[in-house]
Amino acid sequence: MKKILILCFTCLALAGCSSDIWGWYVINPTTPSGWINIKFLVSGIGNTILISIVAAFISINLGLIIALPGQSSKKGWRIVNRIYVELIRSIPLLPMLFWVFYGLPIIFRSMGINIPIDPFWGAVITLAISDSAFTAEIYRSGIQSIAKGQKEAAHSIGLNYIQTMRYVILPQAIRRILPPLANQFIYIVKMSAFASVIGMQELTRRANEIVVTEYRPLEIYSLLILEYLVLVLIISAGVRWLERRMGANENQ
Amino acid sequence: MQTTAIELINVNKWFDKFHVLKDINLKVETGEKVVICGPSGSGKSTVVRCINKLEKHQSGFISLYGKELTNSEKSANSIQGNIGMVFQQFNLFPHINVLENLILGPMKTRHKNRDEAVKIAMHYLERVDIPDQANKMPAQLSGGQQQRVAIARSLCMEPKVMLFDEPTSSLDPEMISEVLDVMVELANDGMTMIVVTHEMGFARKVADKVLFMDKGKIVEQNTTEEFFRSPKTERCKTFLNQILKH
Ligand SMILES: Nc1ncnc2c1ncn2[C@@H]1O[C@H](COP(=O)(O)OP(=O)(O)O)[C@@H](O)[C@H]1O
Numbered sequence: 001m002k003k004i005l006i007l008c009f010t011c012l013a014l015a016g017c018s019s020d021i022w023g024w025y026v027i028n029p030t031t032p033s034g035w036i037n038i039k040f041l042v043s044g045i046g047n048t049i050l051i052s053i054v055a056a057f058i059s060i061n062l063g064l065i066i067a068l069p070g071q072s073s074k075k076g077w078r079i080v081n082r083i084y085v086e087l088i089r090s091i092p093l094l095p096m097l098f099w100v101f102y103g104l105p106i107i108f109r110s111m112g113i114n115i116p117i118d119p120f121w122g123a124v125i126t127l128a129i130s131d132s133a134f135t136a137e138i139y140r141s142g143i144q145s146i147a148k149g150q151k152e153a154a155h156s157i158g159l160n161y162i163q164t165m166r167y168v169i170l171p172q173a174i175r176r177i178l179p180p181l182a183n184q185f186i187y188i189v190k191m192s193a194f195a196s197v198i199g200m201q202e203l204t205r206r207a208n209e210i211v212v213t214e215y216r217p218l219e220i221y222s223l224l225i226l227e228y229l230v231l232v233l234i235i236s237a238g239v240r241w242l243e244r245r246m247g248a249n250e251n252q
Numbered sequence: 253m254q255t256t257a258i259e260l261i262n263v264n265k266w267f268d269k270f271h272v273l274k275d276i277n278l279k280v281e282t283g284e285k286v287v288i289c290g291p292s293g294s295g296k297s298t299v300v301r302c303i304n305k306l307e308k309h310q311s312g313f314i315s316l317y318g319k320e321l322t323n324s325e326k327s328a329n330s331i332q333g334n335i336g337m338v339f340q341q342f343n344l345f346p347h348i349n350v351l352e353n354l355i356l357g358p359m360k361t362r363h364k365n366r367d368e369a370v371k372i373a374m375h376y377l378e379r380v381d382i383p384d385q386a387n388k389m390p391a392q393l394s395g396g397q398q399q400r401v402a403i404a405r406s407l408c409m410e411p412k413v414m415l416f417d418e419p420t421s422s423l424d425p426e427m428i429s430e431v432l433d434v435m436v437e438l439a440n441d442g443m444t445m446i447v448v449t450h451e452m453g454f455a456r457k458v459a460d461k462v463l464f465m466d467k468g469k470i471v472e473q474n475t476t477e478e479f480f481r482s483p484k485t486e487r488c489k490t491f492l493n494q495i496l497k498h
Pocket residue numbers: 267272290291292293294295296297298299
C-alpha cells in the first residue's frame with residue numbers, strides 16, 4: 001500500500017515537472033489574468049457555504065419532525081416515518097434536484113400558486129430533503145439510546161409525549177445527536193456541488209465556467225478539489241472539537 | 253364509608269403468546285396499603301405497570317376512583333400524575349438537578365408557576381429528609397437519597413395512589429431502611445399504596461393486605477395477619493420460608 005502511494009506521488013511530481021501536461025499559468029497568482037481567475041474561482045465559496053448552512057438548518061428541523069412519529073406507540077405514525085426515510089434515502093440527489101427545480105414549479109402552477117424556484121432555493125430544498133432522511137435517523141438512534149425508564153418516569157409525573165421529548169429525552173439525547181449531525185454537514189457541503197448543474201454560482205459552477213473559457217481542466221479542477229478539501233477539513237476539525245466537548249460533558 | 257381507589261376485574265395480559273397476567277382481581281380502598289410479593293417473573297411489575305398504563309391489558313377492567321382506565325392515549329394521559337410510581341432504578345432525570353426534577357411535573361402538568369412549584373418541592377424534600385440536596389445533580393447522590401428524591405418527585409404531583417415497584421431492590425443494604433422509613437411515614441399519613449417488595453418486615457408493619465403471585469396468578473390474597481400466620485398454599489409457604497431465612 002505504502003509503495004503504491006509513493007509511486008503515485010512520484011508520478012504526479014514528475015508529471016508536474018513536465019510542462020506540456022500542466023499549465024499552472026491559468027491560476028498563477030503573480031500574473032494579473034491568473035489572479036483574476038483565482039478570485040473568480042474562490043469567490044464561489046460564499047454561495048457554497050450559504051447553500052450548505054441554510055439546507056443544514058432546514059434539515060435539522062425537518063429531520064426532527066420526521067423522527068418524532070417514528071417514536072410513536074402508534075403503528076400508523078411509525079409507518080409514515082419509515083416510508084419517508086426509505087423513500088428519500090433511495091432517491092439519488094441529481095434526479096431529485098431536477099425534479100424539484102424543473103418539475104415542482106409545474107405542480108405549483110397547476111395549483112394556482114406562483115412560486116418560481118430559483119437555483120438557490122432549488123438546491124437548498126433538494127439538499128435539505130435529501131439530508132433530512134439521514135438526520136431523522138440520527139435523531140432516532142439518539143432518542144433510542146436514552147433508557148426506557150426515563151420515558152416511563154416522565155409519564156408517571158403526567159408529562160405528555162411532546163413534553164417528554166422536550167424536557168426529558170431530547171436534552172439527554174442531544175449530546176449523542178450533535179456530533180453526527182455536524183458530521184452530516186460535511187455531506188451537505190460536498191453534495192452542494194450538484195447545485196452547479198441548475199446554474200447556481202458556487203464553487204463547482206465557477207470552475208466549470210473557467211474551464212470552458214481557458215481549456216485547463218486539470219489545473220482548475222485540482223484547485224476546486226483543494227477548495228473542498230480545505231473547507232471539509234475545517235469543518236472536521238470543528239466536529240472533533242464538538243465531540244471532545246460533548247464527551248467531556250458526559251463525564252460530569 | 254370507604255371508597256374504592258383502584259379496582260382490577262379479571263385483567264388478562266399477554267406478551268405475544270405468553271400469558272403473563274391471568275384473571276387478576278384486586279380491590280384497593282382509599283388509604284389501604286397492599287403489598288405484592290412473589291417469585292421473580294411472576295408478573296408483579298406487570299400488574300403495577302398495567303395500573304398506570306405503562307403496559308396495555310388485553311381484557312378485563314381497571315378503574316381509578318370508579319373511572320375506567322382503558323388503553324387509549326386519552327385514558328393514559330388522564331392519569332396525569334394522579335398515580336405516582338416509584339421504580340426500582342429510581343429513573344431520576346440525570347440532566348437536571350434535584351429541584352428541577354421535582355418541579356417539572358407540577359409546572360408542566362399542574363400548570364403551577366415556578367414559585368408555587370418550588371414551595372411544593374421543598375415541602376416534600378423535607379418530608380423525605382433531604383432538603384439540603386435540592387441543588388445537587390442526581391448522580392451526586394447516594395442510591396438511598398436518589399430513591400427518596402424519586403418518591404418526593406411523585407408526591408409533588410399530589411397523587412391519589414402511590415405504586416412502588418421493588419423500591420429497595422437495587423439499594424445497598426445500609427440504605428434500605430432510610431427509604432423504608434419514608435414509605436412507612438407516608439403510609440401513616442394515609443396514602444393509598446400498592447407496594448411490590450420482598451421486605452416482609454415492611455409488609456408486617458404497614459400492609460393491610462398481602463398478595464402472593466406466582467406464574468401470572470394471584471395465588472393468595474389475605475389480611476396481613478392471616479397471610480403470615482397461615483399461608484394456605486405450599487408454594488407460598490416455601491417462598492416465605494426462603495425469603496425469611498435471609
Ligand atoms: N416487555 C416484555 N416483553 C415480553 N415479556 C415480558 C416483558 N416484560 C416482562 N415480560 C415477561 O413477563 C413476565 C413477568 O414479568 P414481570 O411482571 O416483570 O415479573 P416480576 O416483576 O414479578 O419479576 C416475565 O417472565 C418477563 O420475562
